[in-house]
Amino acid sequence: MQLVAPALAAAAEATTPGDPSVPILPHLGEMIFGIVVFAALYFYVAKKIVPRLEKVYAERRAAIEGNVEKAERAQAEAQAALEEYKAQLADARGEANRIREEARQQGAAILVEMREQAQAEAERITTSARATIEAERTQATAQLRAEVGRLATDLASRIVGESLHDSARQSGVVDRFLTDLERSENAGVTSR
Amino acid sequence: MSLGMLAAAGGGEGFEAPGQDIFWWPLFGTSGAFAVTRPALVLVISAVVIAVVLTLATRRLTVVPGKGQMLTEAGYGLVRNSIAREIIGSHDFLRFVPLLFTYFTLILLNNLFGVIPFFQYPTMGRIAFPLVLALVVFVIYHFLGIKRRGLGGYLASLIPPGLPGWIKPFVFFLELITYFITRPVTLALRLFGNMFAGHILLVLFITGGEYMLLHSHSLGLQILSIPTFGMGVVMTLFEILVEFLQAYIFTLLAALYIAGSLADEH
Numbered sequence: 001m002q003l004v005a006p007a008l009a010a011a012a013e014a015t016t017p018g019d020p021s022v023p024i025l026p027h028l029g030e031m032i033f034g035i036v037v038f039a040a041l042y043f044y045v046a047k048k049i050v051p052r053l054e055k056v057y058a059e060r061r062a063a064i065e066g067n068v069e070k071a072e073r074a075q076a077e078a079q080a081a082l083e084e085y086k087a088q089l090a091d092a093r094g095e096a097n098r099i100r101e102e103a104r105q106q107g108a109a110i111l112v113e114m115r116e117q118a119q120a121e122a123e124r125i126t127t128s129a130r131a132t133i134e135a136e137r138t139q140a141t142a143q144l145r146a147e148v149g150r151l152a153t154d155l156a157s158r159i160v161g162e163s164l165h166d167s168a169r170q171s172g173v174v175d176r177f178l179t180d181l182e183r184s185e186n187a188g189v190t191s192r
Numbered sequence: 193m194s195l196g197m198l199a200a201a202g203g204g205e206g207f208e209a210p211g212q213d214i215f216w217w218p219l220f221g222t223s224g225a226f227a228v229t230r231p232a233l234v235l236v237i238s239a240v241v242i243a244v245v246l247t248l249a250t251r252r253l254t255v256v257p258g259k260g261q262m263l264t265e266a267g268y269g270l271v272r273n274s275i276a277r278e279i280i281g282s283h284d285f286l287r288f289v290p291l292l293f294t295y296f297t298l299i300l301l302n303n304l305f306g307v308i309p310f311f312q313y314p315t316m317g318r319i320a321f322p323l324v325l326a327l328v329v330f331v332i333y334h335f336l337g338i339k340r341r342g343l344g345g346y347l348a349s350l351i352p353p354g355l356p357g358w359i360k361p362f363v364f365f366l367e368l369i370t371y372f373i374t375r376p377v378t379l380a381l382r383l384f385g386n387m388f389a390g391h392i393l394l395v396l397f398i399t400g401g402e403y404m405l406l407h408s409h410s411l412g413l414q415i416l417s418i419p420t421f422g423m424g425v426v427m428t429l430f431e432i433l434v435e436f437l438q439a440y441i442f443t444l445l446a447a448l449y450i451a452g453s454l455a456d457e458h
Contacts, residue, residue: 024384030320033232038325041239041298046290049246053268054286056253063255 149174207403210395215317215388231315238301238315246297271296271443279447280454288450291332295325296443299383303435306391307428314387314435319380322442326380329446334371337453379445386438390431397424 153168168174215231249264257265271293276285299316306314316322337346350367351360401420404413 024319024381026320026323027229027318028320030229030232030318031324033228033235034321034324035328037235037239038294038298038328041242042291042294044243045246045294045297049250050290050293052250052253053265053272056255056257056265060255 145175145178148178152177207400207407210392210399214392214395229318230313231318231321234305234311234313235302235315235321237311238298238305242297242301267297268293270440275440275444275447279444280451284454288447291328292443292447295446296439299325299442300436300439303387303439304432306387306435307394307431314391316383316438317387317391319384322380322383325383325442326376329379329449330376333449333453336450340453375449379442383438383442386434390427390434394424394427394431397421397427 149168150165152174153164156168157164216229246264249260253261272285272289275296276289276292279285280288302315302321305311306317334346337349340346341349347364347368350371351364355363397420401417401424404417404420408414
């Protein structure tokens with residue numbers, strides 16, 4: 001109290017407000033100065049500096065969000081590509097199956113055709129062989145018949161003592177005999 | 193008898209210890225309420241420096257910051273994220289960021305001027321400047337509170353809920369004193385007192401050391417001047433810490449008071 005009272009009194013009577021003797025009494029000029037300078041700086045900071053800095057903050061946030069979005073898009077693209085590959089793979093597998101099935105069918109068809117061809121060929125060969133054999137048999141039969149006739153006539157000529165060839169050929173005895181023989185043979189076959 | 197004279201008397205015959213008179217430094221008009229004083233000039237210079245530096249630092253801002261931008265953003269981010277967003281909340285902190293950023297930069301630079309050569313004057317060691325800054329917050333947080341609840345609702349909201357009826361008038365009285373006197377006064381005086389005392393301490397060590405070295409004509413005192421200067425250096429480093437801390441605390445408390453007026457509960 002002893003300190004403050006004279007100090008306040010001194011301030012009240014002082015010709016110099018803000019006198020150093022009372023440091024906690026504000027100097028009016030300095031207060032006005034202070035509020036003006038503070039207000040000026042405040043408006044400058046609020047109108048110019050902070051908007052600039054906030055813009056960068058917003059841009060940075062946008063950039064980060066953009067990157068995230070980009071990554072998500074890339075992932076979606078990769079996913080889509082994977083799906084596509086899978087689908088293609090499935091297609092290819094189906095295609096391969098189809099081709100294999102087709103080939104199998106074709107193979108079977110070819111096999112059947114070949115078999116038919118072979119069978120036809122075999123039949124053809126058999127047929128022609130049979131025909132050849134028939135022809136040869138006919139020929140052999142004819143030759144045999146001539147031979148048998150000649151031998152029989154020779155034998156008879158030896159027995160008789162003279163050549164019977166001319167008369168035998170003329171009368172057709174041998175032929176008639178053989179024909180009879182054959183007929184009786186055939187009759188025996190059919191009767192059996 | 194003034195405090196200055198007391199201090200001078202205590203200083204003995206030869207050495208006059210620094211008193212509060214070292215802060216009274218009129219430049220134009222040697223006396224009177226409207227004398228342009230040295231701290232006023234320092235304040236103007238600081239505001240211009242802040243405006244120019246911030247303008248240059250934010251002229252070409254990029255998403256990926258360079259060195260200068262990183263420093264600016266570190267300071268801005270401290271105020272914006274660590275103080276404003278943490279305390280006021282992400283809903284409406286953004287409109288108070290310019291105010292808090294202005295507080296922080298202006299107080300910090302003016303405090304640092306206390307140890308920067310050629311300025312060497314802590315502007316906030318003059319009560320007028322912290323007082324004005326505190327009054328701005330004072331007006332803002334009352335205005336916000338009254339705008340939100342109306343005058344009656346605002347005054348009623350000062351009483352914490354859930355108190356017994358008979359104690360309410362006392363609590364109301366205490367809260368009234370807190371909101372209308374304690375807060376602005378302590379806000380201003382804390383900053384003022386720290387800068388004022390810190391500066392006097394620095395001046396004491398340095399002028400004292402100088403006096404012992406040059407004017408004492410005594411070998412013992414001349415040798416003692418070396419640790420005195422040493423203490424001056426140590427206290428200067430300590431002052432830098434205090435200067436930063438006080439700027440931070442003032443901004444923090446301003447944000448707290450504003451947040452209190454915006455919050456739903458007491």
